[in-house]
Structures are given as C-alpha cells and as structure tokens.
Amino acid sequence: GAVVSQHPSWVICKSGTSVKIECRSLDFQATTMFWYRQFPKQSLMLMATSNEGSKATYEQGVEKDKFLINHASLTLSTLTVTSAHPEDSSFYICSARKWGSEQYFGPGTRLTVT
Amino acid sequence: TQLLEQSPQFLSIQEGENLTVYCNSSSVFSSLQWYRQEPGEGPVLLVTVVTGGEVKKLKRLTFQFGDARKDSSLHITAAQPGDTGLYLCAGVYNTDKLIFGTGTRLQVFP
Numbered sequence: 001g002a003v004v005s006q007h008p009s010w011v012i013c014k015s016g017t018s019v020k021i022e023c024r025s026l027d028f029q030a031t032t033m034f035w036y037r038q039f040p041k042q043s044l045m046l047m048a049t050s051n052e053g054s055k056a057t058y059e060q061g062v063e064k065d066k067f068l069i070n071h072a073s074l075t076l077s078t079l080t081v082t083s084a085h086p087e088d089s090s091f092y093i094c095s096a097r098k099w100g101s102e103q104y105f106g107p108g109t110r111l112t113v114t
Numbered sequence: 115t116q117l118l119e120q121s122p123q124f125l126s127i128q129e130g131e132n133l134t135v136y137c138n139s140s141s142v143f144s145s146l147q148w149y150r151q152e153p154g155e156g157p158v159l160l161v162t163v164v165t166g167g168e169v170k171k172l173k174r175l176t177f178q179f180g181d182a183r184k185d186s187s188l189h190i191t192a193a194q195p196g197d198t199g200l201y202l203c204a205g206v207y208n209t210d211k212l213i214f215g216t217g218t219r220l221q222v223f224p
Contacts, residue, residue: 004156032210043202043217044157049210093156097210102147105156 003027004096006106013084013113020080021109023094029074030096034103035067038091050077084113117141118205118215126221127193135188135218137203144206146186148177149214151200193222 003026013019023033032051036044048069050056056069066088068080077096081088089112095103118139125133137146145164149157161170163179163186170177174197176189186203203215 034212036214041219044214046211046213091154095156102159102162103210103212105158107156108154110154 002098002101002104004094004104004106006092006094006109008109009107010110011112013111015085015113016083018080018082019084019111020078021092021094021111023077023079023096023106025075025096025098025104028096028098030077031074031099032097033071033077034095034097035069035077035079036093036095038093038108040091044093047079081111084111086113089113118203118213120201120203120215120218122218123216124219124221126223129194129222129224130192131222133190133193133220135190135201135203135220137186137188137215139184139205141205141207142183144183144209146179146183147204147206147212148186148188149202149204151202157200157202190220193220195222195224198222 005024007022034049035047037047038044046059047062048056048058050069050071052071052074058064066082071077091108091110093108095105097103121136147162148160151157161177166181166183168179174191178187198221201218204212
C-alpha cells in the first residue's frame with residue numbers, strides 16, 4: 001500500500017506556456033501533499049505544502065503565482081507551472097501523507113522548458 | 115535557515131568495502147530520516163530515527179542518531195553494486211515538514 005503516482009513522468013514545453021503536473025495517492029487518502037523541486041545533482045527542496053480544500057503554503061522564495069497548487073480531493077493535487085521559462089526546468093517530486101504517517105513519494109516528473 | 119550538510123558529497127568504492135556517510139546540522143530535529151534515490155525516481159525511505167543515541171540496523175546498513183538529535187550517520191558494511199544511488203538524510207520539523215540534506219552520491223564498482 002501507500003503508492004503515489006505522478007503524471008506525466010516527463011514533459012517538454014515551450015517557453016511562455018503553462019504545464020500541469022498531477023500527483024495522486026492511489027490506495028490511501030492523503031490529508032497533506034507536498035511538492036518538491038530537484039535540480040540536477042542536487043537535493044530536494046520543498047516548494048509548498050497543500051492540505052485538501054485549503055490554500056497551499058509556499059516556502060520562502062517560491063512564487064505562488066507562478067507555481068499554482070490545487071488540492072481538490074484527498075487523492076489528487078496538481079502543480080501548474082505558469083509561463084514556464086528554461087530556468088524552471090527541473091525534476092518535480094510530490095509526496096503524500098495520511099494522518100500520523102510518513103510521507104510517500106511519487107516517481108517524479110521531469111520538466112524541460114525549451 | 116535550517117541546513118543539513120552531508121559528507122562526503124561523492125563516494126566511489128569497490129564492492130566489499132565499508133563506508134560511512136555523515137549528516138550534520140546546527141538544528142535539533144524531532145526525528146531524522148534516511149532515503150535512497152535512484153536516477154529518475156523519487157526517494158525511498160530507508161529508516162526513521164527518533165530518540166537521541168538511537169541505533170537502527172537494516173541488513174548491512176546501520177543508522178545512528180546523535181545524542182543531541184542534530185546529526186546522524188549511515189554505515190554500510192560490505193557494499194554491493196546494488197547499493198549505488200543518492201543517499202539523502204532529512205530532518206523532520208514543524209511536525210510534518212522535511213528538510214533534506216545535501217546528498218551523498220555513492221557508486222559501488224563490482
């Protein structure tokens with residue numbers, strides 16, 4: 001149990017366009033979902049925390065108007081990168097947590113902005 | 115800003131050797147986790163240590179949490195090529211947030 005999926009697994013988009021990444025908890029209800037970004041050869045950096053039905057909490061330095069997070073249900077959170085630029089190219093990883101448990105990580109989505 | 119520094123940053127060893135990875139911080143964490151990540155995948159939890167001084171063993175892997183809950187170590191005995199990957203420590207704060215360490219990239223050659 002405790003499987004988290006992400007879609008798509010990789011995406012290429014043109015500069016200036018928006019791209020949406022989905023994160024789903026497949027076999028449990030996630031009270032909280034987290035979004036991380038990982039640049040090549042680097043560690044994971046927390047971008048934001050989202051709870052179902054409420055606004056996401058963004059970490060310092062993360063633009064909330066650029067990285068739109070929607071947590072519409074207990075099994076789905078989406079991250080939309082708006083007006084993407086090449087510097088937004090990265091590996092985006094989500095995690096999901098049910099009450100009182102650890103975070104379960106998705107397989108990641110590689111975004112390349114050309 | 116809370117930082118978790120890992121050392122070494124890179125480690126390249128032969129199969130059968132032992133190694134230790136360190137994770138250090140100036141902050142106290144309620145608990146600390148170790149993850150392993152393979153290229154193009156999400157991190158996978160190896161262990162959670164909670165009590166200062168705690169030692170946990172997972173087959174050939176031994177994890178220790180410092181007495182002051184600011185540092186941790188991961189020791190691998192008789193490393194195998196299958197141990198190759200990125201090892202990340204992560205401190206737990208604010209009940210559920212994780213701050214990840216800088217990472218240690220391990221390569222084990224047969």
